[in-house]
Amino acid sequence: MLHTKPEQTPLCDSALIERAKSGDQKAYKALYDLHIKRVYGLCLRLLADETHAEDATQEVFVQVWHKLKQFDERSQFSTWLYSVASNITISYVRKHKNWLNKVISLEQSGMDEQTAEACQGLNGLDKLIVRLPERARMVFVLYAIEGYRHEEIANKLGMAVGSSKSQYHRAKQLLQQWYDYE
Amino acid sequence: MNKPDFDNYLNDSLASLDKEIEPNKVLWSGVEHAIVNTSSDSENKATWPKLTAMAACIIASVLTFNVLVLNENTNDVIAMNDYFSKQKSTLLVQYKGQDALTDNWQIQLQELEQAAQAINKALENEPHNQALLTMLAQVYQQQLDLINKVHAPRWQHI
Numbered sequence: 064m065l066h067t068k069p070e071q072t073p074l075c076d077s078a079l080i081e082r083a084k085s086g087d088q089k090a091y092k093a094l095y096d097l098h099i100k101r102v103y104g105l106c107l108r109l110l111a112d113e114t115h116a117e118d119a120t121q122e123v124f125v126q127v128w129h130k131l132k133q134f135d136e137r138s139q140f141s142t143w144l145y146s147v148a149s150n151i152t153i154s155y156v157r158k159h160k161n162w163l164n165k166v167i168s169l170e171q172s173g174m175d176e177q178t179a180e181a182c183q184g185l186n187g188l189d190k191l192i193v194r195l196p197e198r199a200r201m202v203f204v205l206y207a208i209e210g211y212r213h214e215e216i217a218n219k220l221g222m223a224v225g226s227s228k229s230q231y232h233r234a235k236q237l238l239q240q241w242y243d244y245e
Numbered sequence: 246m247n248k249p250d251f252d253n254y255l256n257d258s259l260a261s262l263d264k265e266i267e268p269n270k271v272l273w274s275g276v277e278h279a280i281v282n283t284s285s286d287s288e289n290k291a292t293w294p295k296l297t298a299m300a301a302c303i304i305a306s307v308l309t310f311n312v313l314v315l316n317e318n319t320n321d322v323i324a325m326n327d328y329f330s331k332q333k334s335t336l337l338v339q340y341k342g343q344d345a346l347t348d349n350w351q352i353q354l355q356e357l358e359q360a361a362q363a364i365n366k367a368l369e370n371e372p373h374n375q376a377l378l379t380m381l382a383q384v385y386q387q388q389l390d391l392i393n394k395v396h397a398p399r400w401q402h403i
Contacts, residue, residue: 088277088280088281092277099268099273100265100267101264101265103266103268104265105264107266113269116268117269117270120268120272121275121276121279124276125280188254188255188258188259188262207255207259238251239251242254243251
């Protein structure tokens with residue numbers, strides 16, 4: 064199983080970070096331009112909904128602006144940013160979607176093929192990922208794409224490590240079923 | 246041509262997956278709007294939406310508890326209608342007298358309300374139809390999102 068570490072993009076933007084920390088919005092816009100596609104990709108895969116992904120992406124960049132002084136530059140900015148982005152997106156899910164899932168059992172069913180088609184710009188495996196039920200999808204994205212360990216995912220999602228592993232296997236089983244059926 | 250086995254397909258797909266996806270909308274304007282307005286004045290203005298969100302969470306929790314635990318016979322449709330009508334009224338009262346970003350938002354709201362009525366009518370015959378319940382919830386959520394976005398465009402710029 065391919066399992067990559069969280070992406071370590073080389074930093075060419077430490078000067079931008081310093082300027083943004085002191086309130087320079089142009090520098091922050093430059094940082095935004097460098098990372099927007101990567102953050103949006105993460106949000107879209109976690110949320111499986113374009114409108115929610117757009118909202119969450121904006122929320123990420125607004126919150127990161129306020130948290131920027133907490134970034135101590137001991138890690139790569141991209142690593143810190145994507146970790147913050149995944150945490151904010153998970154909180155976004157809890158805020159916006161949880162109660163609906165409980166009332167109408169969306170979690171059990173996952174998304175149908177037609178709804179998945181509505182996520183434009185997604186191809187191949189991504190089209191299957193957005194059909195996964197919420198928890199299985201989030202675990203799969205964080206483990207297989209973002210490279211987090213199950214212990215880290217369990218911590219982020221507030222679940223047991225065993226649950227993270229079982230959700231991952233559930234996701235793989237569903238993906239295989241859909242792949243075989245296609 | 247034969248399909249590759251699933252493990253190979255998965256490994257190859259993950260290895261070649263582009264982590265970057267271009268959003269269809271320009272999102273910076275909403276971010277800029279939010280970070281420019283960080284004065285204490287704007288923080289005060291944000292108090293009401295926060296309180297409303299907290300109230301919504303509490304109502305949703307109570308509703309969920311009632312639906313799932315206390316009374317299994319509670320009709321999902323009635324519970325949902327009740328919850329959303331309270332939410333909608335709260336938002337409309339909250340934004341009363343405040344300028345909206347678009348002129349036609351009430352027409353859009355009316356159209357969504359008509360859609361909700363049509364779904365409610367269909368639910369009279371099939372009160373436990375999950376697809377209809379999902380649609381109804383989505384239409385109600387769209388109404389709340391619309392009211393919020395035209396009055397408090399904090400993130401998205403319409």
